Amino acid sequence: MQDNNNGDIDELLAKEGVKRTKHRKAILEILEQSETALTADEIFLLLKENNTSIWLSTIYRTLEMLTEREIVRKIMIMGEDKARYELRHNEHKHCFVCVTCHKMIPLADCPLEGFEKELHDKMDFDVTGHNLEIYGYCHDCKLRKQ
């Protein structure tokens, strides 16, 4: 854990005008360090590993607050029955989900910028975002399948 992150997180919470509690910092740190979007339960287990005592309801309330403030993005993955949450970093990302092993692989580009502009011009929609998730067989599962 770098002081850097802690500082950023403190600033972020202060800027939002909410209290800087240890739970909120812990949740944001977990999200900061994660490569992929996490479920509330996964965050719960990771915090437990860190010997942080917390309740799921607190995690849900925190994630809801962060989602409303657009600090976190809530997504749903094909075939899963629970929500995942990820930090809305500066960079905009999507992922590939393997239908067999459920691995989530981050993708480099977002192919939608031009398309959104087109929608704005042609349909007069004020686009604020999108959900995109590509699924199929990853390299490994593709080999195993054959």
Place this chain on the structure above:
Amino acid sequence: MQDNNNGDIDELLAKEGVKRTKHRKAILEILEQSETALTADEIFLLLKENNTSIWLSTIYRTLEMLTEREIVRKIMIMGEDKARYELRHNEHKHCFVCVTCHKMIPLADCPLEGFEKELHDKMDFDVTGHNLEIYGYCHDCKLRKQ
């Protein structure tokens, strides 16, 4: 209801080797007639209006069966806590969802064909599908907002 649809639905179920029950036909007809993806509950209410007596569990079981056979697509919409189902017609479609009035507007094109081919070539993924949903303010809500 055209005989046409009934015939198609009968053929479809026969081809899949499942029993052609009145409930399955009714659910497929509802989906056929719907412009947008429906929740299990919405299907339930529509069937009730048609004086069809059915249980939600039957609807879920039918939708699951149809999803597995790739006749139906299961999607999740931003900010909703339940699944929606739509017929996988010949044409592949996406929709725009208004964050204010929750109207779902079908879009003409899918901007992802080239991107998926690229993923296949560069990352060696065997892409089988994707979820895409664009959200923002629709024309009407955009005016109201200003």
Place this chain on the structure above:
DNA sequence: TTAGTTGCAAAAGCTTTGCAGGAGA
């Protein structure tokens, strides 16, 4: 006849809510 479906009830699992006590500003 018999295998596949459905009615019905109950449970499962994720998420939300209420309230009192506790911690940040």
Place this chain on the structure above:
DNA sequence: TCTCCTGCAAAGCTTTTGCAACTAA
């Protein structure tokens, strides 16, 4: 101090499951 958060318990909702009765083939 006072407002905002969290612990804890319980409920809410969608979805799944089990089993007996039923029905299409």
